[in-house]
Amino acid sequence: xxxxxxxxxxxxxxGTERRxxxxxxxxxxxxxxxxxxxxxxxxxERVGLTQQGLMHxxxxxxxxxxxxxxERDRWDALPAGRLRLDLLASLVEYNAxxxxxIQTFSALLGESVTEGHPARGFFTxxxxxxxxxxxxxxxxxxxxxxxxxxxxxxxxxxVVAMLDGLQYQWLLDPGSVDMAEAFRDFLALLGGAPDGSxxxx
Amino acid sequence: xxxxxxxxxxxxxxGTERRxxxxxxxxxxxxxxxxxxxxxxxxxERVGLTQQGLMHxxxxxxxxxxxxxxERDRWDALPAGRLRLDLLASLVEYNAxxxxxIQTFSALLGESVTEGHPARGFFTxxxxxxxxxxxxxxxxxxxxxxxxxxxxxxxxxxVVAMLDGLQYQWLLDPGSVDMAEAFRDFLALLGGAPDGSxxxx
DNA sequence: CGGAACCTACCGATCACCAGGGAGCGGGGG
DNA sequence: CCCCCGCTCCCTGGTGATCGGTAGGTTCCG
Numbered sequence: 001x002x003x004x005x006x007x008x009x010x011x012x013x014x015g016t017e018r019r020x021x022x023x024x025x026x027x028x029x030x031x032x033x034x035x036x037x038x039x040x041x042x043x044x045e046r047v048g049l050t051q052q053g054l055m056h057x058x059x060x061x062x063x064x065x066x067x068x069x070x071e072r073d074r075w076d077a078l079p080a081g082r083l084r085l086d087l088l089a090s091l092v093e094y095n096a097x098x099x100x101x102i103q104t105f106s107a108l109l110g111e112s113v114t115e116g117h118p119a120r121g122f123f124t125x126x127x128x129x130x131x132x133x134x135x136x137x138x139x140x141x142x143x144x145x146x147x148x149x150x151x152x153x154x155x156x157x158x159v160v161a162m163l164d165g166l167q168y169q170w171l172l173d174p175g176s177v178d179m180a181e182a183f184r185d186f187l188a189l190l191g192g193a194p195d196g197s198x199x200x201x
Numbered sequence: 202x203x204x205x206x207x208x209x210x211x212x213x214x215x216g217t218e219r220r221x222x223x224x225x226x227x228x229x230x231x232x233x234x235x236x237x238x239x240x241x242x243x244x245x246e247r248v249g250l251t252q253q254g255l256m257h258x259x260x261x262x263x264x265x266x267x268x269x270x271x272e273r274d275r276w277d278a279l280p281a282g283r284l285r286l287d288l289l290a291s292l293v294e295y296n297a298x299x300x301x302x303i304q305t306f307s308a309l310l311g312e313s314v315t316e317g318h319p320a321r322g323f324f325t326x327x328x329x330x331x332x333x334x335x336x337x338x339x340x341x342x343x344x345x346x347x348x349x350x351x352x353x354x355x356x357x358x359x360v361v362a363m364l365d366g367l368q369y370q371w372l373l374d375p376g377s378v379d380m381a382e383a384f385r386d387f388l389a390l391l392g393g394a395p396d397g398s399x400x401x402x
Numbered sequence: 403c404g405g406a407a408c409c410t411a412c413c414g415a416t417c418a419c420c421a422g423g424g425a426g427c428g429g430g431g432g
Numbered sequence: 433c434c435c436c437c438g439c440t441c442c443c444t445g446g447t448g449a450t451c452g453g454t455a456g457g458t459t460c461c462g
Contacts, residue, residue: 015406016229032316036237039451051452053408061452093340103314110311113304113372115233124373131377132369143290157370157383164369165362169332171314172325177358186359189390199264216440240417252418254442262418409458416451424443432435 019057021047023067031104035065035111035119062118069122072105083137085187092163093180096170106167131156147192157189162186212273220258222248224268232305236266236312236320263319270323284338286388293364294381297371307368332357348393356391363387 025046029038040061044054095102112119134191138152138159146155162183170179227245241262245255259265296303313320339353339360347350347356363384371380 018407034235034237034312034315036235037315040453041451049411050408052410052454055453056407056409059453106399107311107315109369110308110314111235113311113369114235114238114308120373127370128377129375150386150390154383154386156365157367157378158387161363161366161370161383162359163366165364165366166358167363168310168314169358169362170327172321172328176329182355182362185351185355189351189359219441241419242417251443253420253444257441257443258417260419403462405461407458407460409456411455412455413454414452418447420447422443423443423445424441426441427439428437428453429439430435430437432433 015057018047019067022054022057022064023071024050026064026068027071027104030065030068030107031100034107035117040064059117065118068104069108069119073126075101083133085137085141086192088137088159089180089184089187092166092183096179098127099171099174102167103171105162106171127160130160134159140190146190148190159186159190216258219248220268223255223258223265224272227265227269227300228272228305231266231269231308232301235308236318243266265327266319267307268398270309270320274327276302284334286342286392289338289360290381290385290388293367293384297380300372300375303368304372306373307365310365328361331361335360343392347391349391359393360387 022043025037026043029046032038033042039051040054041051043064046050047054051073054064055162058067067092068131109123111117112123115122135152135156138146138155142152144151148155150158166179166182169177223244227239228246230244230247233239234243240252242252243256244265245252248255255265257266309320310324312318313324315321318331336353338358339347339356343353345352347353349356367378367380367383370378
């Protein structure tokens with residue numbers, strides 16, 4: 001009985017593909033149990049491996065987390081450069097259909113504020129960058145002074161905070177918070193609400 | 202050698218006081234390690250007990266968490282009824298001086314979105330209530346239509362989200378985010394920024 | 403034949419929790 | 433007044449499960 005029953009025969013691009021599978025599984029497990037609650041065994045089982053088989057690809061649990069975080073970085077590296085605010089709203093709408101990713105990183109963000117959490121540095125640095133690029137987006141959209149009277153640098157953390165905060169409320173009770181709509185409401189506020197009533201429902 | 206060396210002799214109000222000590226310690230430990238990462242032994246050590254001594258007062262770990270959450274409920278039950286927005290801003294300022302509490306509940310909120318977390322129900326219900334009472338506050342302040350054109354019900358989740366989101370950014374990097382200032386910026390936005398520049402640096 | 407991939411077996415640490423006992427105090431009956 | 437009883441409080445000791453990680457082997461492919 002060889003262990004490659006249905007695997008070795010198939011064309012496997014090499015270990016790289018396996019690693020990607022593992023990272024995907026880790027993302028799921030972290031979404032369900034958080035990083036501290038996620039066991040290597042649970043991740044391994046999801047890809048049909050033993051825990052030690054997994055550790056052949058990622059020597060430590062933290063290494064796996066790093067891979068997950070890097071995946072995230074790669075994921076939103078694209079829109080970092082050029083992005084418009086209305087696109088951001090659509091992105092929120094899109095994310096609302098993929099609860100897994102949001103939940104993973106909301107859980108990680110929550111954990112990361114605790115002492116000595118391995119993702120803390122990642123998030124700290126990331127939020128710094130995100131605020132900067134958000135300020136750029138705002139500057140491109142509104143110039144040096146937003147309609148509300150704020151500078152891009154002062155408004156940027158607000159936009160970021162709104163995104164995160166809405167995510168938590170939505171994750172806790174998707175039925176009672178329409179993330180995309182709420183975020184558009186906020187954007188209207190930021191952009192100096194053009195008229196009285198922004199929309200239906 | 203009795204274990205009550207410095208304890209039994211002192212006037213001890215009875216077990217109630219001990220329970221309060223334990224809850225306080227649990228709050229600290231949860232702030233540092235999250236709920237899943239917090240061990241009963243660590244909490245016990247902080248109040249000078251063994252883990253089993255602690256379990257005399259709280260039969261399970263979850264019971265201890267419930268006590269912590271109830272403490273929170275009691276804490277912000279006061280301003281729930283009547284509150285004004287500018288008071289809310291001051292509250293943010295006050296909270297910024299007590300990072301422990303914020304960190305505890307930010308960590309718990311992050312964990313609570315994971316599957317089967319014992320605090321999930323608490324937060325879901327709590328946020329529902331908070332949104333409602335926030336809508337009332339907004340209605341009292343601005344009436345049925347806020348300056349931005351939103352109804353109180355639609356603006357409420359935005360205010361709550363802003364509070365939470367800012368907390369995370371602030372916890373990650375207190376130096377680069379002024380929570381109270383940022384929140385005031387947001388309130389200015391909500392209240393229809395009166396003029397061009399709300400304030401200095 | 404060498405290395406990548408994955409295994410079995412094992413390790414010490416830590417976890418929440420259980421079982422049972424002993425110290426101290428307060429109260430009620432002799 | 434004293435003594436004993438019962439309750440609260442907290443301890444020692446131990447259990448099974450699970451954790452991340454180690455050691456060393458085996459299979460398969462190029």
